[in-house]
Amino acid sequence: MDSFPAKLEKYAELALTIGVNLQPGQTLIINAPITAAQLVRLAAQKAYELGAKNVYVEWGDELLSLIAYQYAPLETLKEFPAWKAQGFQEMAKNGAALLSIQASNPDLLKDVDPERVAVSNKTRAEALEEFNQYVRNGIMNWAIVSHPTPEWAAKVFPDADAANPQENAVDLLWDKIFSVTRTDQPDPIAAWQEHIAGLQEKLDVLNRKKYKQLHYRGPGTNLTVELADGHLWVGGGLRNKQGTFFVPNLPTEEVFTMPRKEGVNGTARSTKPLNYGGNLIDNFTFTFEKGKIVSFTADTGYETLRKLIETDEGAHYLGEVALVPHYSPVSDTNLIFYNTLFDENASCHLAIGAAYPFNLQEGTMLTKDQLIERGANMSLMHVDFMIGSSELDIDGVTADGQREPLFRKGNWAI
Ligand code: ZN
Ligand code: ZN
Numbered sequence: 001m002d003s004f005p006a007k008l009e010k011y012a013e014l015a016l017t018i019g020v021n022l023q024p025g026q027t028l029i030i031n032a033p034i035t036a037a038q039l040v041r042l043a044a045q046k047a048y049e050l051g052a053k054n055v056y057v058e059w060g061d062e063l064l065s066l067i068a069y070q071y072a073p074l075e076t077l078k079e080f081p082a083w084k085a086q087g088f089q090e091m092a093k094n095g096a097a098l099l100s101i102q103a104s105n106p107d108l109l110k111d112v113d114p115e116r117v118a119v120s121n122k123t124r125a126e127a128l129e130e131f132n133q134y135v136r137n138g139i140m141n142w143a144i145v146s147h148p149t150p151e152w153a154a155k156v157f158p159d160a161d162a163a164n165p166q167e168n169a170v171d172l173l174w175d176k177i178f179s180v181t182r183t184d185q186p187d188p189i190a191a192w193q194e195h196i197a198g199l200q201e202k203l204d205v206l207n208r209k210k211y212k213q214l215h216y217r218g219p220g221t222n223l224t225v226e227l228a229d230g231h232l233w234v235g236g237g238l239r240n241k242q243g244t245f246f247v248p249n250l251p252t253e254e255v256f257t258m259p260r261k262e263g264v265n266g267t268a269r270s271t272k273p274l275n276y277g278g279n280l281i282d283n284f285t286f287t288f289e290k291g292k293i294v295s296f297t298a299d300t301g302y303e304t305l306r307k308l309i310e311t312d313e314g315a316h317y318l319g320e321v322a323l324v325p326h327y328s329p330v331s332d333t334n335l336i337f338y339n340t341l342f343d344e345n346a347s348c349h350l351a352i353g354a355a356y357p358f359n360l361q362e363g364t365m366l367t368k369d370q371l372i373e374r375g376a377n378m379s380l381m382h383v384d385f386m387i388g389s390s391e392l393d394i395d396g397v398t399a400d401g402q403r404e405p406l407f408r409k410g411n412w413a414i
Contacts, residue, residue, distance in 0.1 A: 002184070004174070011145070011183045012042040014250060016050060018192045019143030020097050021246040024051030026141075029091055032101035033060045036147040039101060056091065062108055062278075069112045069120065077120040080127035092134035095242070098142035105151035106338035109278030117277050118307040125380040136382070138238045138358050141246035145181070146341055148173040155338050180251045180329045180342065196247070199236040202255050202323075205414055206233040211396035214321065214406065216348075218392035219269065220285060225321050225350075226263025228375035230361045233257045238358060251330055253345040256322035258359035260375035262291035264318050272347055272386040275338045279304040284385075286352075291377075292316050293352070309352070314379025320351035320359070326390050326410030340384050348388030348407070353379035 002010065016022045028047045032040045044055040068077070092098075109117055125132070134140045153169035154160070156176075160169035178184045185191040210231075216223040235255035237247040265288055273282040281301030286293050293316045298305045309315050324347055325331070331346035355376040357363035363371065372378065394407035405413040 007174075007178050007183055008039060009042055009046075010188055011178065011181065012039060012046050014181065014183055014188050014192070015099055015143055015145045016043060016046050018189060019145065019247050019250050020099050020141055021244050022047055022050045022052060022097050022141070023242075023244055025053050026051075027054040027056060027091055027094065027096040028052045029088070029096050029098045030055060030057045030101065031060065031098065032057060033062060033103045033147070035149060036101045036103050039147055043099060043101075056096075062104055066108055066112070069109065069116050074116065074119065077116055078123050080123050082127070085127040085131065088128065088131040089134075092131055092140050095140070097140060097246075098135060100142070100144040101147050102144060102339070102341065103147035103149045103152070104275075104278065104339070105149050106155055106275045106278065106280060107151065110280070112278075114279060114304045114307045117279070118311070121277055122311060122380065129380070136354065136356060137364055138246075138248075138356075139241045139364075141240040141242075141244045143246060143248055143250060144341060145250050146177060146339065148177065152338065156335055176333055176335065180333065180345075182251075182329070192247070196236040199253075199255060202412070202414070203233045203235055206255065206257070209396060209398065209404075211404075211406075212399045213263070213397040215395045215397060215403070216266075216268065216387065216392065217394075218271075218387070218389060221267060221269045221387055221392070223264070223266035223268045223288070223387075225318070226260040226375075227321070228258040228260045228355075228360060230374060231257045232359055232361050232363070234356075234359055249341060249345070251342065251345050253328040253330060254322040254324045254349075256320050256359065258355045258363075258376060259318045259321045259350075260291070261317050261355075261372075261377040263375065264288040264291045268350060268387050270385050270387060271389045271392075272336055272343045273300070273338060274383070274385050275340065276301075276304055276308055276383060280338070281305045281308075286385075288318075291318065308381070308383060311353075311381050312379055314377050315353050315381055317352065317377045317379075318350050319353045319355035319377040319379065319382055320349075320384070322349045322351075322384070323394070323407065323412075324348050324388060325407075325412050326388060326392075343386055344384045346388075347386035348392060348394070348410075349384045349386045351382050351384045353377070353382040 153173040157169040284298035
């Protein structure tokens with residue numbers, strides 16, 4: 001068995017080869033918290049070995065962000081330095097790649113006024129809108145991987161060794177991250193290639209079927225979701241503008257496509273908690289009419305959910321529909337990770353907010369107006385929420401009204 005440093009090195013390598021698929025001559029932007037410094041240094045070294053031209057690291061510190069949320073004047077939260085947004089834009093325009101390393105405390109913001117967090121998130125999203133389009137539209141190659149924090153690990157493993165709870169929980173979480181990202185397999189790169197091929201088989205079936213509508217049934221859920229005209233199912237990875245195949249999320253188990261903005265009706269009940277910017281929303285429902293959220297409930301985090309939906313008009317509509325079998329490496333851990341990157345890969349999910357243009361045939365060539373006409377939702381945000389469980393059934397409805405079982409008891413029926 002590999003030692004921890006050996007596994008961490010393999011993890012960095014997977015992130016840059018299977019994930020980002022960094023090409024010689026590219027600049028690599030790494031977004032990372034200071035707590036992930038060891039992984040960042042390994043990734044930077046690997047990047048240069050792979051021929052990177054330069055590695056630019058944008059360090060973050062969530063405790064400093066917390067201090068700003070708590071103490072900075074409200075005006076300050078409404079400002080984002082233009083030079084920084086322009087810098088990111090310039091790097092993206094010049095063909096840079098991006099590796100984001102996430103390490104967060106799910107409860108960081110539980111005592112912070114959600115209004116102040118919402119203002120700050122919106123300011124950031126507006127300032128970085130152009131850069132985010134390079135990412136969201138897959139114009140640049142990019143990937144996200146996770147890194148434990150003591151607080152996050154303690155939340156996932158609340159019963160870890162009482163003598164030294166936090167360190168032990170961090171080790172346990174690393175083990176799970178290494179297993180669900182296939183880092184602990186004898187040949188992680190080969191394991192990923194096989195996994196991507198398996199996802200491709202499902203994509204081929206779905207893209208041939210061209211279902212007009214999906215019908216979801218489960219406890220608290222009865223929902224019909226029309227798919228956008230000319231929708232394209234995508235999963236595993238995609239190609240950037242230069243044709244580089246990259247896998248944006250490690251892990252990834254989902255195949256997903258674009259709902260028609262105004263074609264969603266009924267109620268969806270969440271099956272896992274949603275951690276939004278350090279605030280937890282749990283046990284919630286959305287009711288849709290003609291695509292729009294007309295009412296919602298939440299046992300925990302109602303105010304945060306309300307702020308989230310009120311971000312803009314598009315936050316009232318769906319932008320993604322994703323299918324994930326209930327039996328997958330992430331789901332088999334039987335853990336709630338309180339982190340979307342993991343939880344969304346354990347469960348069928350939907351997202352409110354922006355649709356991905358690459359989920360339409362030729363979608364990345366269309367103008368904003370053309371995208372809207374084809375049923376794409378526009379928003380500053382995109383937030384996934386989980387509705388999958390072992391009790392979820394999904395039917396695919398064909399253009400001529402035929403119903404076909406797609407999922408039964410949470411798993412593929414095709
Ligand atoms: Zn998704
Ligand atoms: Zn999503």
